[in-house]
Amino acid sequence: MRRRAFLAAASLALVPWHGHAADSAALEAAIREAIGDAVPQEGGIELRVPAVAENGAQVPLTILADSAMTEADHVRAIHVFAPRNPTPGVASFHLFPGLARAEVQTRIRVAEEQAILVLAVHADGTVRRASAALKVTRGGCLA
Amino acid sequence: MSGTLPGTPRLRIPARARPGEVIELRMLIDHPMETGLRQDGSTAPPRDLIERLEVRRDGALVFAADLRNGSSPNPFHVVFLRLERSAEISVTWTDARGRSARAVGKVQVS
Numbered sequence: 001m002r003r004r005a006f007l008a009a010a011s012l013a014l015v016p017w018h019g020h021a022a023d024s025a026a027l028e029a030a031i032r033e034a035i036g037d038a039v040p041q042e043g044g045i046e047l048r049v050p051a052v053a054e055n056g057a058q059v060p061l062t063i064l065a066d067s068a069m070t071e072a073d074h075v076r077a078i079h080v081f082a083p084r085n086p087t088p089g090v091a092s093f094h095l096f097p098g099l100a101r102a103e104v105q106t107r108i109r110v111a112e113e114q115a116i117l118v119l120a121v122h123a124d125g126t127v128r129r130a131s132a133a134l135k136v137t138r139g140g141c142l143a
Numbered sequence: 144m145s146g147t148l149p150g151t152p153r154l155r156i157p158a159r160a161r162p163g164e165v166i167e168l169r170m171l172i173d174h175p176m177e178t179g180l181r182q183d184g185s186t187a188p189p190r191d192l193i194e195r196l197e198v199r200r201d202g203a204l205v206f207a208a209d210l211r212n213g214s215s216p217n218p219f220h221v222v223f224l225r226l227e228r229s230a231e232i233s234v235t236w237t238d239a240r241g242r243s244a245r246a247v248g249k250v251q252v253s
Contacts (some may be wrong), residue, residue: 008159058215066250086180090213098224100165106219109213129206140215 004058027081027088034079034092035119040129043080045120047132056110056140065128075102077121084114085141087109110134111141146242148193150174150217154234155248160226162252168198170220172236172244178212193218195237200230228250 003068048062073095078098093104108130111118115133122128150173160166172193179190196218198206206222218236229252237243 055146058217080213085213087178089211089214091211094204094207094209096205098200099227100223103223104206104208104223105218105219106208107215107219109215128247131170141178141212 004038013085024083027083028082030088031079031119034077035121035127038121038125038127040119040127042129044128045118045130047116047118049116049132049134051076051133051134052140053110053136054135056112056138058107058140059110059136060105061116061133062138063093063103063104063118063120067102067120067122069097069099071097072123074099074123075120076103076123078102079119079121080106080108081117081119082110082114083117085109085111090116110136110137111139119138145240146165148172148174148238148242148244150236150244152234152236152244152246153231154248156232156250159251159253162227163225164252165225166250168192168222168224168232168234170196170198170234170246171217172192174236174238175215176210176214176218181250182214191238193236193238195235196220197235198222198235199233199235200224200226202233226250228252229238 019021046064046067058100065075075095078093081088090108113135117131120128153171154171161229168227177188177191181187231249233247235245
C-alpha cells in the first residue's frame, strides 16, 4: 500500500499539471493511433525550430527525415505532436515516393514551452523519433 | 465535396525545370483554423478547421496532410518534388464541412 502511494506521488511529480495542457494519456493515445504498437528508435530526423518563438500561433517547423524516397525505401508518414498543447495532435503528413526528399515545412501552434515530438514511419514499418525544445513568448492556442 | 472555401488558395512553383531537377512547392491558404478552444475572454469562435491537404502530380497523390488543432492559421506547407517530365501539380484543401479550394500549376520540363 505504501509502495502504491509512493508510485502515485512519483507519477504526479513526473507529470505536473499544466493548466489546459493535454495529459500524458492523451499524448499516448495520439501516438498509438498514429503508429500502433511500433517502438520508435531515436534519430534519423532533423528538426528545425526557432529556440524562442515570438508568436506561438505561427511557429515555423522543418522536418527532414533520412530517406532515399524510393519505392522500396521511403518515409510513409510523419506525425507531429505538441505534448503541452491543449490537444497534442498537430498534423500527420503522408509522403509518397514521387517526393524528392522526406522534407516537410509547416507552421504550428505552440501553447507554452515544450519539446515538439516528431515520428517518421518508414515503408518497412520502422519508426524513428526526434524532438526539439522551444520556448514561446506568447502562446498560440488559447488567445 | 460541398461548396468552396472562402480563402484564396496559392501554389508557388517554378514555370520551368530541367529533367531530374528538384522543385519546391509552396502552398498557402488564408483560413482562421479555429479550434473552438479559445479562451481570451471573447465569445469563442466555433470550430472551423481545414482538415486535409492533398498534392497531386498529374492526378497521382504525392503528398497529403491531416491537419489538427496544432496547425497554424493560414496553413503554409512546403515540399520538394523531382520532375523527369512536364507535369501538372494540383493542390486541394478541404475543411471539416467538406468545402474545398484548389490551386493548379504547370511545370514545363525540358
